Amino acid sequence: MKKKLLLTAVVLVVIVVTLFLLADRATAPTRESSEQTEQGSSEPAEIIEQSPDELGFDMNKYSIEEPGSIWWIVNRERPLPEGYVPPDLTVPDVRLRLNASAEQMQFRQIALPALKEMFVAAQADGVELVFGSGYRSEALQRQFYESYVARDGQAAADRYSARPGTSEHQTGLAVDVTSPNLACHLEICFENTPQGQWVADNAHIYGFIIRYLEGKENITGYQYEPWHLRYVGKELAAELHQTGQTMEEFFNVVAYRPRVLAMARLGSCSCCC
Ligand SMILES: [Zn+2]
Numbered sequence: 001m002k003k004k005l006l007l008t009a010v011v012l013v014v015i016v017v018t019l020f021l022l023a024d025r026a027t028a029p030t031r032e033s034s035e036q037t038e039q040g041s042s043e044p045a046e047i048i049e050q051s052p053d054e055l056g057f058d059m060n061k062y063s064i065e066e067p068g069s070i071w072w073i074v075n076r077e078r079p080l081p082e083g084y085v086p087p088d089l090t091v092p093d094v095r096l097r098l099n100a101s102a103e104q105m106q107f108r109q110i111a112l113p114a115l116k117e118m119f120v121a122a123q124a125d126g127v128e129l130v131f132g133s134g135y136r137s138e139a140l141q142r143q144f145y146e147s148y149v150a151r152d153g154q155a156a157a158d159r160y161s162a163r164p165g166t167s168e169h170q171t172g173l174a175v176d177v178t179s180p181n182l183a184c185h186l187e188i189c190f191e192n193t194p195q196g197q198w199v200a201d202n203a204h205i206y207g208f209i210i211r212y213l214e215g216k217e218n219i220t221g222y223q224y225e226p227w228h229l230r231y232v233g234k235e236l237a238a239e240l241h242q243t244g245q246t247m248e249e250f251f252n253v254v255a256y257r258p259r260v261l262a263m264a265r266l267g268s269c270s271c272c273c
Contacts, residue, residue, distance in 0.1 A: 086172035118206035204241035
């Protein structure tokens with residue numbers, strides 16, 4: 001009887017040990033492969049730590065040279081082609097500062113959905129934005145500029161007004177936003193109004209950037225304009241907002257000649273950049 005029990009116990013031990021060894025062999029490759037998986041998964045983790053540029057921001061997705069491109073860079077050194085008129089000017093369906101028939105109350109159709117989306121989002125946050133000035137033809141800019149020259153002289157006018165053919169407003173992609181009561185309209189203190197604060201925090205979400213940033217006068221050639229928004233599309237707006245860069249810095253292009261910069265520092269470009 002004892003022998004039978006002993007034999008049974010031995011057989012059971014042998015079976016258990018055999019099963020254990022088989023199981024161990026079977027799991028061994030699994031363990032290896034799981035380690036491989038872990039090693040493999042460490043690569044995406046490294047990529048996440050890289051900057052968005054390294055992740056593949058396509059700097060050439062749109063042209064910065066081609067008239068009409070949403071990334072087109074216009075500044076004192078990069079004038080528009082003579083007499084350029086955007087192909088798709090439309091009166092936006094948002095609150096306007098002037099009568100809808102006024103030339104300045106137009107914007108490019110291509111940017112209208114984003115503009116509307118931004119105005120609606122601001123309103124949902126309790127902030128009423130007003131479309132202060134959008135497209136300006138070369139002729140209108142000339143009219144402004146020449147009136148300033150007549151009043152203050154050319155040197156003085158150059159300190160605060162863009163010369164005809166160099167204003168970003170002529171692209172139809174730039175807009176000066178304001179508030180219903182025109183508080184701090186075209187003044188630096190606009191940044192402290194609910195409208196100014198809202199666009200600083202949110203405009204990039206809708207594809208707009210504050211084009212002339214504070215402390216970047218040396219780069220853009222223009223003083224800080226918290227009201228002047230430029231449509232560049234959501235991708236680039238997010239990138240510029242995140243990095244705090246101007247278009248000139250991001251694309252490494254020149255914005256001014258030193259003598260123009262000296263003048264820009266002196267004057268306030270308060271209405272006609
Ligand atoms: Zn402007």
